Amino acid sequence: MRELSLHILDLAQNSLTANAKRLDILVSEQKALDRLTITLQDDGKGMSPEFLANVTSPFTTTRTTRKVGLGIPMFKANAELSGGDFDIWSQVGVGTRMTANFVLSSIDRPPLGDMVSTMISLVIANPTFHFHYEYAVDGEAFTFDTEEIMQVLGGVPLDTPEVVSWMMDYLKEGMESLHGGA
Amino acid sequence: MTVAELKELLGARVLNEGVDLSREVGSAYVCDLLSWVMAKGAPGTAWVTVMNHLNVIAVATLLDMSCVIIPENIEVKPETLEKAAEEEIPVLSTGKTAFEIAGLMHSKGLGDPVK
Numbered sequence: 001m002r003e004l005s006l007h008i009l010d011l012a013q014n015s016l017t018a019n020a021k022r023l024d025i026l027v028s029e030q031k032a033l034d035r036l037t038i039t040l041q042d043d044g045k046g047m048s049p050e051f052l053a054n055v056t057s058p059f060t061t062t063r064t065t066r067k068v069g070l071g072i073p074m075f076k077a078n079a080e081l082s083g084g085d086f087d088i089w090s091q092v093g094v095g096t097r098m099t100a101n102f103v104l105s106s107i108d109r110p111p112l113g114d115m116v117s118t119m120i121s122l123v124i125a126n127p128t129f130h131f132h133y134e135y136a137v138d139g140e141a142f143t144f145d146t147e148e149i150m151q152v153l154g155g156v157p158l159d160t161p162e163v164v165s166w167m168m169d170y171l172k173e174g175m176e177s178l179h180g181g182a
Numbered sequence: 183m184t185v186a187e188l189k190e191l192l193g194a195r196v197l198n199e200g201v202d203l204s205r206e207v208g209s210a211y212v213c214d215l216l217s218w219v220m221a222k223g224a225p226g227t228a229w230v231t232v233m234n235h236l237n238v239i240a241v242a243t244l245l246d247m248s249c250v251i252i253p254e255n256i257e258v259k260p261e262t263l264e265k266a267a268e269e270e271i272p273v274l275s276t277g278k279t280a281f282e283i284a285g286l287m288h289s290k291g292l293g294d295p296v297k
Binding site for chain 1 (some may be wrong): 215216217218220235237238239240241244249265
């Protein structure tokens with residue numbers, strides 16, 4: 001993928017397919033450590049140890065239409081290409097957590113990309129799902145939490161055009177205020 | 183042109199020996215970004231890439247490509263070659279650059295993949 005946000009968009013689909021109720025997406029830039037960390041954590045159905053052991057192989061997939069699944073393998077390969085690493089943890093009935101570390105300054109690290117559009121696409125396609133997105137730059141964080149927004153709106157659907165427009169501005173301003181570089 | 187004929191044209195070696203080379207090559211593509219290739223490749227495409235991990239074989243399998251061509255004598259991981267043999271995807275290797283390989287294929291009339 002040309003941008004890391006596209007990986008996030010792709011991998012979020014795994015959590016939705018796994019019947020998760022909540023997905024936490026954490027993006028953290030740590031300039032002192034020259035590191036960009038992306039963590040995705042869900043409370044979906046999780047994976048068996050056998051499936052988990054092979055999940056970074058592209059020939060492991062839950063798909064029934066084809067035998068190849070490249071979401072996790074490409075994310076891992078991109079992290080490793082930038083000199084970083086990848087780790088995944090999962091437990092049946094508890095959920096799945098994956099963390100990819102990228103070397104922030106690596107020329108082979110794809111840019112973070114358009115996280116505003118990524119989050120908006122996810123919310124519009126799944127307006128009742130609980131997305132918790134956190135973007136942190138050197139310890140300072142911005143949070144976007146759809147359950148909090150739903151509570152404030154008291155029943156107005158998140159895919160209402162006015163709400164979408166507000167969320168876009170909120171995400172854009174929140175992320176820009178941290179002056180990250182990824 | 184078959185994969186065997188392409189191998190001769192490029193002066194290439196087959197890294198997973200024993201794989202069938204009689205398949206017709208329908209088109210050619212050069213790119214190292216796997217997700218991009220997933221969107222652009224087609225059945226029968228000969229794909230030139232410097233990438234050497236297992237994901238390459240997965241993309242080639244997914245798109246039913248005719249072969250993968252590794253330029254500049256880049257070493258390919260054994261696990262990649264094992265899977266390529268299993269999936270019957272020929273992996274060719276040559277000392278030529280991707281640019282030279284593309285030039286040779288283009289001169290023989292191979293064109294872009296058509297979805």
